[in-house]
Amino acid sequence: MIAAVFFGMLVMFEVFEVVRRFGGEAGLPTLLLLSVLRVPRTFYQIMPLLMILSSMGLFLAMARSSELVVIRAAGRSAKRMLAEPLVAVLIFGALVVALLNPIAAAATRIYQAQLQALENPEMVAQISISDSALWLRQGDALGQTVIRAEGVEADGLTFTTVSFLVFDRESGAPVMRIEAESGRLEPGSWQLNNAKQWNLDDLNPEQSARRYPVVALDTDLTPARIRDSLARSGTISVWAMPAFIRAMDRAGLSTRDHRAQFQAELATPLLMAAMMLIGAVLSLQHSRTGGASQRILITVLAGFALFFLRNFAQVLGENGQIPVALAIWTPPVASMLLAFGVLLHLEDG
Secondary structure (H helix, E strand, C coil): HHHHHHHHHHHHHHHHHHHHCCCCCHHHHHHHHHHHHHHHHHHHHHHHHHHHHHHHHHHHHHHHHHHHHHHHHHHCHHHHHHHHHHHHHHHHHHHHHHHHHHHHHHHHHHHHHHHHHHHHHCCCCEECCCCCCCEEEEEEEEEEEEEEEEEECCCCCCCEEEEEEEEECCCCCEEEEEEEEEEEEEEEEEEEHHHHHHHHECCCCCCCCCCEEEEEEEEECCHHHHHHHHHCCCCCCCCHHHHEEEEEHHHCCCCCCCCHHHHHHHHHHHHHHHHHHHHHHHHCCCCCCCCCHHHHHHHHHHHHHHHHHHHHHHHHHHHHCCCCHEEEEEEHHHHHHHHHHHHHHHHHC
């Protein structure tokens, strides 16, 4: 019930936002499609917060109906009572990561492609990693250019064994090919060293091919855009993340951000279990004991604090301030231990 309410709210908010931004540039079907594509990723990100609200709703309802009193009278302690919900949440969290994460990633990729086409259809740039090379695609008013590089230097600006294939915008046919020993991305241009150029419009491109010590090609790509495209959050599913990380390692690119994202996805079931325990600990007391509103407020604040602490720790791990494993796994594990400690204090004194 809580998930349905929040899903409806997210859809409504996204519809309003998309209509505000692109109301005069696209039709109603396109706007609705953008709204629906944006919702899965946001909904997936707030699942831990929905878990703590659901946990509070369940145990507060059981406390009001005196079911908790009956369970305790039957000889089952609170620790034993939470065993089955804990296992259920861990299984549910694993299913969420395995099934909902790929759906959210695919929807995010389609949303970003549609959004980029609406905002600037003439200038399109895409970056992807394969098992053997780094592929880039840039666009301008003249046409599209597909770029292939076998490796990237540590500075992220110099590419080795680079190939450029230029396509005509009108016909879509290839018109020029350039291969270079190396290429450096400068502001507004590519600087290619030891390059060979073929004009594919000629009858014999090899005969008319020319070699140049240095060639400059205009581009709208920047190192920041390449890094943002490779590290764009939510566009790669958890199943494809290990292969993508290995490909980036072979290309010589930094994988710290993606390793942190991958471990964060693996830790999501544990985070949801911690949220469930936090929501349950202060809700196990009978409603007649009083102070229910204060307990609810403390529980909600603790849940939001854990959620933002986990995001903050992930940012520190992505930036290299602390080890990735420590940043990702410490907040949920520490929160579970803290919840168990509070439970033991309230139940056993």
